[in-house]
Amino acid sequence: MSKILAYGVREDEQSAMQRWASQHPEVQVDTTDVLLTPENATLAQGYDVVNILQAGIPVGESTLGQLDQMGIHTLTLRNVGTDDLDFDVLKKYQFNVSNVPRYSPNAIAEHAMIQMARLFRHFKQMDLKVYRHNLKWAPTIGREVRKQTIGIIGTGNIGRVAIQIAQGFGAKVIAYDKYRNAEIEAQGLYVDSLDELYAQADGISLHVPGLPENHHMIDAKAIAKMKDQVVIVNAGRGNLVDTDAIIAGLDAGKIDGFGMDTYEDEGGLFNVDWEGKDFPDTRVADLITRDNVIVSPHTAFYTWTATEEMVEQSLDAGLAFITGNTPEQAINY
CATH class of the missing domain: 3.40.50.720 (NAD(P)-binding Rossmann-like Domain)
Known part of the structure; x- marks a missing residue:
């Protein structure tokens, strides 16, 4: 046997x-x-x-x-x-x-687009207020997803489902991939460069593999090319994002919201119960406390x-x- x-x-x-x-x-x-x-x-x-x-x-x-x-x-x-x-x-x-x-590419794509919508609508800020019994509206006013331009980087199985979901919201979608998909090409969604996507997108979602060529593709230089108050979601691979650059962008107000489902140093950190224990990663601890950051411990796939x-x-x-x-x-x- x-x-x-x-x-x-x-x-x-x-x-x-x-x-x-x-x-x-x-x-x-x-x-x-x-x-x-x-x-x-x-x-x-x-x-x-x-x-x-x-x-x-x-x-x-x-x-x-x-x-x-x-x-x-x-x-x-x-x-x-x-x-x-x-x-x-x-x-x-x-x-x-x-x-x-x-x-199930839907699992990851749904998670990414849900997180992006939550960040546009400032749901975490509102949730934290409600937990404190503060039921005032202002100043927690959000943006409608249908009014945003969503940039999808990577149009493989997951990226294509993310495009469908974003389009379901009524958003304008643009996409970038070195290897173009005929269906997405036919819709006229591709831009010719990442710089072009960064300049246009209100929200950016990452769906490319963590290959060496993609390491820290979202770094300080890339963030500087993005629109003010951009929302970024990484449900792809942890090494796609320079976490220090993200934190600097949040501090400067350049980034309005960040959704982090994958993290470059997540081994031994994610899928562990740290309640009541010393938390070993100061960057993630910092991000968790921010009301415009949603951290999920690599659970986009978890259905x-x-x-x-x-x-x-x-x-x-x-x-x-x-x-x-x-x-x-x-x-x-």
Whole structure:
């Protein structure tokens, strides 16, 4: 019987894991709630496939070398991001690798556009007032989304859904992507450069991968090119944004609102209960206290639909590799 070990499995993933296993009795699926690290890689001894969702924990030589020694050469991810993987080492040990590139793009796009709408309407400021029993309207007056120009950077699966949602509000949408989509092209939404998007957009939402070329694409220089009182939402990858530049833009009043679902140093910080404990990151602590910043701890994807698809597709990919097939989700590297 083939065996898959899934690391870092949350309680909300267990039902999908069990359902898939019951539908595939030829495969033994075991789970652990710990993330894959060099210290616990030996848990995978005797398995054919390692299944992970790393959340900021690197997978490099010290981990992959151990898997190679145990005869394991298949790694399947339950998420789209591959930032944590050392592909040079994966190639060295000839690993089969897959991710889940198309799980419920609606989950992330909805979250991003909801956060953008909340920031335009200053909902956090109003919520904080109401919690204090201050029910006065002024000065917390908002902007209607339909009156704004929304700039979508990245028109892949998620970006295209974000465009549809923004258009549903009645907003003018402009978009930028190095690799243009024919459908978006036909709508005439593309601008020719990021500078052009920065100059026009009242709100900017990021939906590009965290590749080195995109690292800190939103930095002080980019922010300086944006409209005054711009709203920025990052539900893409943490490294797309220079957090210090965002804080400076907020302090200067250049940025009217910031939605942060991903953070460049989120590993070991997000998905941890810090209540009653010393909070280790001063930048995030600062952002959380601001009434024009919404911090969510990488939860844009976190819906039942997306969770089930991530589990099922990653296990499907593992089974395909086991049977000598190449799954649709395989990463060519």
